Amino acid sequence: MLYHLSFFKRNKGKYDAPIFIDSTDCEIEYDAISNSQSNFKTGVEKITASIGDFVLVKEFISGKFIYFGVIQSKEKQEFGACQIFSLLDFDFVATRISGKSFENHFKTLVINNLINDETKDIPHLVIYVRTNTEHLYQPSNPPTVTNLMKYYFNAFKKYNIVWRFVEIDTEGNLITELIRIESHLKIKDNISDFSEWDVNVRTANTDNENKLLIVNKKTTSSESPLILATYFLTKNNELTIDSNHQNIERPTATKVYIYDTEQEDRPTFENVAKSELSGNAYSHEITFDVRRDSSVLKEKDIFLGLLVRLTIDGQQFDSVLSYFKREESFIELKFGNIRSRLTEYIDD
Structure with missing residues (x-):
């Protein structure tokens, strides 16, 4: 499968030269609670885009959206990119707060600390609020220095809110949205479309207050x-x-x-x-693969924050999709917010 890569300037505008690469030359990760990097082998000696600029990946023939990221590294014929929330990997002052809409609260934080900061060089970022979620944040010693990206990760873990790319409009604005995911599916392990099941259960309340x-x-x-x-x-x-x-x-x-x-x-x-x-709230990690041509779980229905009731060996797990990665013939899925590679838990 051929991918079409377009590059956009951080401070608005599109670079002239796109790149076409095979999907096998991409290692793209979609992660809701970690700033994981996706990697691309371009075969081009020098791409015009710089670190801090953006890449938009689509299927060449269908035009289907695949990935949008912020370029983090460049080396010879390769580059790496991270998801939109990597723009927030800096500190801000957090205080105690509660309200009726975390989405509007977070939008205000992004406007004040990113969009309105001329030194961040991204005035054309637009955020649409699609849902409103009651929220509460109580740091032990406010005000406290907090990483804004990790603050967002907490919102996903607590409220299942995602901040995601929508499009770059005709005026060159970077359109994004904040939305609480409430879509539900049911999946059982007795379907041939699914394979490579791995279930790790962490006993509830073992290391936490109850x-x-x-x-x-x-x-x-x-x-x-x-x-x-x-x-x-x-x-x-x-x-x-x-x-x-x-x-x-x-x-x-x-x-x-x-x-x-x-x-x-x-x-x-x-x-x-x-x-x-x-x-x-989530004391398990469950991973499995699904065929990309599956009619049971279609590729278009796979997105971060998807809520799923998994039935495995007769046992039910209510979980959330926190990571997925497309391979050539299948998609690797990870559910639950207790991640085996997650070494630091954020105090919230």
Whole structure:
């Protein structure tokens, strides 16, 4: 299969010369929680685009979109690129915040820290908000220095929100969108289109807190704190206020949240619990391959954030697609946000 590579200047405008390469000369990765690099062997001695510019990859005959990335490296006849969120690999000041739309909050952060920063050289970036998701972020010692790209990774893990490329319009603007993915599928392991299954399950609550005390900020006594609510996380990753629930791992590990009853736009106790105990939400990693010509799971229906109920050996896993990679005849899929190669978990 032949791919058509177009190159665009970071500060707007298109380079004249596209490149045509075989799909086997590309190693393209789509990753929701890691800044993985895709690599391209061009066969061209020198490409006109520079590091920081953009590459748009489409199928030559059909024109189907394949990949959009920011060029990260150039060496001889090869170059590497990362996904759109690699533009955010820098620090900003994070504070405590809650609200009705993480998408609008994140858009504001990108506008203030990237688009409006003349030194970042990308004023033509456009972000459309497609959904609105209630959110809560409570760093332990605000304000705190946080990497904006990792802040986005947290949004995917907590809310299944993706920031993705849409198109470069006729005026040369870089159009993107923020959307919470809610599409669901059901997949079973007894279909021949799927192969190379690998399931790794991490016992729920093994290394994380599963009891949350929500304590009034006005508390003045450590012996008698003003407890507003108590929540537990079950082995099935469900919230409960029933301390006698049979699926609570014992002994429990306690986490404390200080709640300001006088702050504006106060989150509900339940939303606080969902946020503070969400580190246990996905405790498995499942990988398998699907044939690219499959009629059961079509290639057009594969995208980051896709929610899937997987049935494997009669056991069900509710999971999310966090990574995929196209090969010549199949697509490698990875589900769940506990990744074996992920060595650092972000505090949220």
